[in-house]
Every structure is written in structure tokens, then in C-alpha cells.
Amino acid sequence: MNQSKTSLILLATMVAALGIMVGTFLWLKLAPRPQPAAWNEPNLEGLNDYGAVPEFALLERAGKRSTLADMRGKVWIADFIYTTCTDTCPMQSATMAKLQEKFSNQSDLRFVSFSVDPERDTPEQLSRYADRFKASADRWLFLTGEKEQITRLVQQGFRLSAAALTDANSKENVILHSPRFVLVDRKSQIRGYYDSREHAALERLNKDTAMLLDGKGSN
Numbered sequence: 656m657n658q659s660k661t662s663l664i665l666l667a668t669m670v671a672a673l674g675i676m677v678g679t680f681l682w683l684k685l686a687p688r689p690q691p692a693a694w695n696e697p698n699l700e701g702l703n704d705y706g707a708v709p710e711f712a713l714l715e716r717a718g719k720r721s722t723l724a725d726m727r728g729k730v731w732i733a734d735f736i737y738t739t740c741t742d743t744c745p746m747q748s749a750t751m752a753k754l755q756e757k758f759s760n761q762s763d764l765r766f767v768s769f770s771v772d773p774e775r776d777t778p779e780q781l782s783r784y785a786d787r788f789k790a791s792a793d794r795w796l797f798l799t800g801e802k803e804q805i806t807r808l809v810q811q812g813f814r815l816s817a818a819a820l821t822d823a824n825s826k827e828n829v830i831l832h833s834p835r836f837v838l839v840d841r842k843s844q845i846r847g848y849y850d851s852r853e854h855a856a857l858e859r860l861n862k863d864t865a866m867l868l869d870g871k872g873s874n
Contacts, residue, residue: 702838702863702872705845709812713769713800716781721798723843730867731765732860733837734851735809737772738784743834747851751836752788755795757861761868763841766795771809771832773799813837813845836860840867 708723715721734751736744751766758764770776776784781797790797799805809815815833838847838860846867849860866872 702846702866705814705848708839708843708845709808711798711800711804711808711812713798713804714778716778716785716797716799717792718778721796726765726767726839727843728841729763729765730841730864731767731839732864733767733769733813733839734835735769735771735813735815735832737770737832738776738780739772743851747834747836748784748788750851750857751795752790754860754864755791758864758868764794764864764868766790768795768797769805769808770797770799771805773802773805838863838867840872846872 708726710723712720712722732751732754734747736747738744748768751768755766770781776799778799781799785795785797809832815835815837834851836849836851836857837845838849840846847860847863849856851857863872
């Protein structure tokens, strides 16, 4: 291969990488809001009712089967991550770790991280990832399972977005997904969405979680 061809290949690779970076940046900035109805940003204030979480049966990082029935009677905060993510996922998990510490005395609160890359995120992989953030085995679950079930759960159940970004010139595995936390009450009803990147949204999450735990925001 001559120098000219090598230069062209390197240039094409750089352009492809730049395109992925720009695309990811724009997605994070312009990511679609969840749309359970025709609601806008002001409607996110306070506790609302966005419907029920559908039934699921997934594998937890310890290899145990986890279902929606296991969560009934608990307040929980969900998010959507994958272990090879280098964008929002580490920040989401770091924030979740802070929430775990903040509510350490609340035995009725759970944290649930669903993998949007279930084909690669085995229970063993999720276990290693969880250890990075000192996730409690009893209070912070990391769930994986069949890809179709995860896709339905994210898109139809939680009404959020997740889509793989494929590029023939790149070996990077990039999955565009919502960085929002989702608050679920004791009856498995979705009560709020909170952008994990926004301080004000996280303040609302803290307040709304405390209200549900105190029984003040029950339906």
C-alpha cells in the first residue's frame, strides 16, 4: 500500500470518528423528551402519573432472575446504561452512587440500572461495572436480558429512546440512549423523569423521592 492510499484511509477514519463524536454530542444536546402524552417541560415539575412499568423478567448481575413483582412495595429510581459507554453512563452511575449514599438509611428505596447493550453486558460484565461504583448488591440492581425485551421495556414501557449507532468505518460500539432517571412508586407507576445532567432536575428527584418514601406523593 503506497503512502497516498494510507493517507486517504487515515483521513477517512478521522472523518468517521469526528462524525460519531458530533452525532453523539448533538444527540445528548437534542435528545428527544419522553412523550407519554402531549406534555412539555413545565409539566415535569412535581410528581405526575406517566403509566405503569410493564412486567419484566431479567437477569441481575449476580445471575438471579429479577422481575417487576420483586419491586412492588418499593420506591425505585431507574436509569439506562451500558458498560462500555464513555459518554453519559459513567456520569449517570456516579450520580446514582451519590443517591445511594444520600438515601442509605432508606430500606424501601431501590436503584435499577438496565443495560441497553444486553448482548455484550453479561451478568459478569455488569458485576465488574457495578463494583466500580460500589453498588450495593441488595439495593442497586443491574439488569440484562434478551435484546427485544430490553428494547420494548425502554421504548414502550418507559417511553424513552435507545438506538445503536453503526458505522462501517468504525469499530466503536456507540448506543444513543436517554440520560434520564425515572422515578417509580410502590405501585410500579412512573411518577417522574429527571435529566441526570441537570442540577435542578436532580434536586427535584431528591425531593420527589423523599415525598414518595414518606407516603406524601401516593396516588
